[in-house]
Amino acid sequence: MREITFILNGETRSVNVEPNEILLDLLRDKLGAKSPKCGCDRGDCGACAVLLNGRSVRSCLIYAIEVEGMEIITLEGISRNKLSELQESFIAFNSFQCGYCAPGVIITTTELLQQNPHPDLEEIKEALSGNLCRCTGYKPIFDAILAVTEKEEK
């Protein structure tokens, strides 16, 4: 066990972790951040994505001990106080069905829009290619993202 300190959704957290403890398990089981989901446990599906120092990562592939001193944002951190414009758009477009992939997709898209506020459809597809969704056929997800970026352009 070793104590690590990092920022989770704007709050400083100190917690004891095992050297082989996985970040996803730490977030979910010890810190109560349940939005990152386990879908495959090997980095294939993207349901566990979180922002680590602003970049999306798969929390099932990262040891908890590695995040010492870093900043993590999960969907809880994005949703606090007020939903983002992107989230409102996902609601308006009925973009998700079962919703299990939604946290990962929102994390990935949030990162995309921070880096590239006006992505075209191909760039959106490319950015989301590591986030599996079995329900929607992806199109309602693309539509909601395009609606946000096109609105900003006006």
Place this chain on the structure above:
Amino acid sequence: MSEHRFVGKSVVRIDGKEKISGAALFTDDIDFGASLLHAEIISSTEAHALIKNIDISEASKAKDVVQIFTGKDFPFKFGLYMKDRHILAQEKVRFVGEQVVAVVARSPQAAKKAAKLVKIDYEPLPAVTDQLAALKDDSKLLHPDLADYPHVPWFFPKAGSNIAHWRKIRKGEPDKGFAEADYILEDTYEVPRYAHCALETHVAVAKYDYSGRLTVWSSSQSPHTQRNLFAEALSSLGLTHKDVRVIAPHVGGGFGGKAGVTMEIIPAALATKLQGYTVKLRWSREQEFMNTYQRLGLVAKIKMGAKKDGTITAIDHKLYWDAGAYVEYGANVVNATGLSAIGPYRISNISIDSICIYTNLPPGGPYRGFGYSEFLFGLESHINRLSQKLNIDPVEFRRINAIKEGDETAYGAEMNPNGLHQAIEEVAREIEWDKKIESSDPKKAIGKGFAIFWKAPAMPPNASSSAFLKFNEDASINLLISGMDIGQGYQTVMAQIAAEVLSVPPSKIRVETPDTDRNPYEWQTVASHVTWSCGNAVKRAALDAREQIFSLIERVFHFPQDSLYLEDEAVKCLTKKDFSLPLKDFVVNGIMTEDGTFKGGPINARGVFMPEFSSTQGDPETSQGGHPNVHYTVGAGALILEIDKETGKMRVLKAAEAIDAGKALNPDLVRGQITGGLLQGLATVLYEDMRFDDKGRMLNPTFTDYKIPTSMDVPDEVIPIIIEVPQPDGPYGARGVGEHTMLPAAPMIANALEDALGIRIKTMPITAEKVALTLLQKSEEK
């Protein structure tokens, strides 16, 4: 037609905010505190073997292990339609991945560590991994005791064989029909197994408390069916239905995989031996691939005859299903497809044999489409090929033969009102069927493919739905129902129905995920039947509430009930224009009368629906008589496919799919089903394929090797088309569409490929590799 305020409108999902904010709790997200134990399952490494010895001595001593269980601890059979499986393997294993030993420990890590110390000795038996081999006289029997297995009355197992069920249909005179044909085409089509791949794996948590009650939290499409099966299987412990409670939180995708009972019974059973603790079992992705239901494999032999004028004269359809080691649910896939294997066509002379065959592969079971995708691949390929032999355009051939309202189905019942012909026309128009497209790139070819489809809910004749509806002080509503919103938008649509009757907007109606203690009975969320069946129950509950409201108003104000109506959350009267009493003024606390007393009280309502016309009592040798299917949903699809002639890589440039929803209660959600279901269907033909070696081991149980589509794999354009020919007994005319949307995908691709390049592929999947190799072979033959 009256104007609707909420039904037929694209209301946003009432669970949208929950799911987009991260608030939605799935089973794995619930905290259970310090009493939580974790189970790890040791699975069979053999496809067929006797269990000679299980040595748990080392594992029992491992740190934090609480107890280790084997089949001896749970000598019970269970199953939905046939009791042929066990909680943990008894003496014998029948597929690689079957649950043999359960290690329960204080942490998942401790359970995993201890599981590695359990030693199991097997004596291998000959394994049968091919359904046609399993039919041979000298084949090893998987279930020598088949004759003793309890099953529903509409199954016909053949004792002393590997045939668990045989659905036969004989109608008209097939021999005469073939004699009348100008052309007869006979061929075989093969479809492998597929995995549902819901993003959330199966997870269930169970607690058996000191008072003797069992609570199970389960990622499930079937909370009440689970309660029933748990109570039945564990009845020897003195459990009754009232002692079993199933709580079903949000489900991360189902697609049939979370119907019935599979792994959930393991933690339920373990908990009964660990009173006071809570026991959790979550499948890894690998376990999810290997030990839940899989889509059944199929070898289909089709013989079909037609006259020069295009009339189909006879069909002989033999379906050999690879149903796996246990068929308690899968045998009903075989049954349902047998009843419907003529496809959506008017055919008078019919012979169908749909045969459920035990094999040493994982249990086959429900998968979106319930077997129809599988037989439609062959049938809709065959239809195209037969039309070519007759020199008739394939769409025209379908126009000539497509079933209409009042035509007889294979089992002799009348076809329901439907928009199949309209669907054919609209899809043909959208895809410009008559217009040939040439690729400007000489390395590429473009073709068009067309297919039509139908599917009926497969359900017991007494499958029912029910609803409780209760008003709150502010006239908001809690609607208690027990179907599952597995993503299709069920909660939203049920709220829309109640909203329509009661003039309360869906945003003021809360629909929670079910808890069998609180919510009334629902059979299961399967068969695309809940919109229709539970929709009827919800409508009846809302009408019951309205009657209570009107009766109270009549009692207090003496307005006749037939002069009253609801509008904008208030009761109004046709004859008293100035009367408007807001619901919030009385639906809980009643109405004060002149003497200061109150009349009324909380409005609590109920509704029930059971299809009382349905019956499975057909003749076992012919299936004539009875009314096994409540109705069919029909549709048509077409696509434009571009193929790279060198690599075989395919790209769908445009796809159109029309489906007859009866009434689209929420058009946006119907379109969402088409877009999502179509891609799931396209994936089965273009990418996915469960691979097994000859020892029955699955070779690709990860998303790295079993490729489900990503955002890069979507068609360039999808045109969803909604047809609305009302279902007479549906709520506002609605019928289900959820499964159907993936049905035409595979034959559309096969037919488009032939249109483009003249090659006919008769085995799924049709991957780029297979196309390239077929083209290579064709060029070498020249």
